[in-house]
Amino acid sequence: MTSPKIQKELANACVAEITCAIVDDIGDKYFSLMIDEARDVSVKEQMGVVLRYVNNNGYVIERFLAMVHVLDTSAISLKKAIDCLFAKHGLSLSRLRGQRYDGASNMRGEFNGLKALVLKENPYARYIHCFAHQLQLVIVVVAKDNRIVSDFFQYVIMIVNAAGASYKRKDQLRQHHHDRLVEQLEKVEIVSDRGKNQESSLARPGDTRWVLQNVHDDGASNDNRGIAASLIEEMENYQFVFVMYLMRRLLGITNELSLALQQKNQNIVQAMRLIEVVKARLQDLRETGWEAFLEEVSSFCEGNSIVVPNMGDNMQIRGRSRRKGQVITHFHHYRVEIFCKVIDLIAQEMQNRFPETSTELLLLS
Incomplete structure (x- = not known):
């Protein structure tokens, strides 16, 4: 039972039994299809397939059916993978009544997207973007x-990276924010409750500026001091x-x-x-x-x-x-x-x- 080969065989047997149970529960019911693709740690393209249907008790059920390896994420490759998966488990594309994918052109393209390829075979498979x-x-x-908004978010990313680049800076930011919260609580300027003004709450802009000033004053290199000075200047801009x-x-x-x-x-x-x-x-x-x-x-x-x-x-x-x-x-x-x-x-x-x-x-x- 400790052999990797035996463990894989057991896992595959469990997968087969669970998949059969899902397919049997769907039976000849109508269902919808949800797909997303991503690369795994080995840089292989994987397509996750989820089916949604109404069971015999009237409840909407979502079931993860399979993770399918695809050579690429083109609409044609994804469609072929779906056809093979459906044929393997005895599912019919004619029973499909819904498609849900992300907004990428290979998925929702009007003419050559996966949505369009499925609709050519089954015009009742309505597409709705999540x-x-x-x-x-x-x-x-x-x-x-x-x-202007794009520049703002770029500066925010740089500020977050600069303020949280080390545990020392994170601790400074957390401690400074904590001290301010305690002071405001003592003055009854704010109240504390579950989810309100806890120590882990997002720090105020002034706290972040204080940490950046420390980076500027104690910077180990001219680059750090220059970056911190530029970010402080930007934060103090109207x-x-x-x-x-x-x-x-x-x-x-x-x-x-x-x-x-x-x-x-x-x-x-x-x-x-x-x-x-x-x-x-x-x-x-x-x-x-x-x-x-x-x-x-x-x-x-x-x-x-x-x-x-x-x-x-x-x-x-x-x-x-x-x-x-x-x-x-x-x-x-x-x-x-x-x-x-x-x-x-x-x-x-x-x-x-x-x-x-x-x-x-x-x-x-």
């Missing part, structure tokens, strides 16, 4: 397509704080929807309502939330000695020749080019990735 993944892609698109508050507000608006979409026992009707609520809140923030948002950002900057620009003053248009003399006001830059533009981009992506046709299909299913 809604939780769709929501993640909304934020990803914003982070990539908007240069635009950095402005984008930080904006992304925190936007991620907060989408957070409830994100949690709902990731629930194991998901209430799809409630999820659909939350999608509409998120769209409405984004529109409300754009139309009526500017003044309050600007006041919140300015208050933080003034409390942390960060220079707040006069919104009526002119500023040079970034990336254009100064000889042309083209300028815009700070108000236009922050109100139009960042605040409204980012909100509009998220709202448009929400509309594109959660169209009414998809939501109606889910509600009817």
Whole structure:
């Protein structure tokens, strides 16, 4: 029983018995297919296959069927692997009623994607992109397509790496944050409860800046000191704080929807309502939330000695020749080019990735 060969044989026997039980439970019922592909530690492409169906007791069941090795992740290769797997276990593609993959072109392509290849054989196999993944892609698109937001996240990554590059810095950050929490608790400025203001909570920006200052002062090399100084300078920039508050507000608006979409026992009707609520809140923030948002950002900057620009003053248009003399006001830059533009981009992506046709299909299913 301790022989690796015997252990593998036992494992394979268990796999065979479990797979047979899953296939027998499905029987001639309709089912949906969920697939994702990834590379394993040996750099081989593997395709994970999950089936979803309603059992005899009326419960929705999800079962992991197999992990299939594929030569590549092209749509044709994945389709051939599915056909072989279904033939092996006596499953019929004609009983398929749903497809769920990620948003890669090889999976959801309109003409040559796996979705299209399956639909050619079975037009009833509706494709629905995972809604939780769709929501993640909304934020990803914003982070990539908007240069200012993209720069912000790049700086955040650098700040996190610099502040957490050693156990010493992590301990400094944790201790400094702990001391501040204790001081605020003693002054009754904050309250502590389960999940509130615990020691492991995310450190405040001021704590991170303090650690970076230590890196600058105690840096073992000029490179470390230079990087720390540059990051401190960026953190003390009004635009950095402005984008930080904006992304925190936007991620907060989408957070409830994100949690709902990731629930194991998901209430799809409630999820659909939350999608509409998120769209409405984004529109409300754009139309009526500017003044309050600007006041919140300015208050933080003034409390942390960060220079707040006069919104009526002119500023040079970034990336254009100064000889042309083209300028815009700070108000236009922050109100139009960042605040409204980012909100509009998220709202448009929400509309594109959660169209009414998809939501109606889910509600009817």
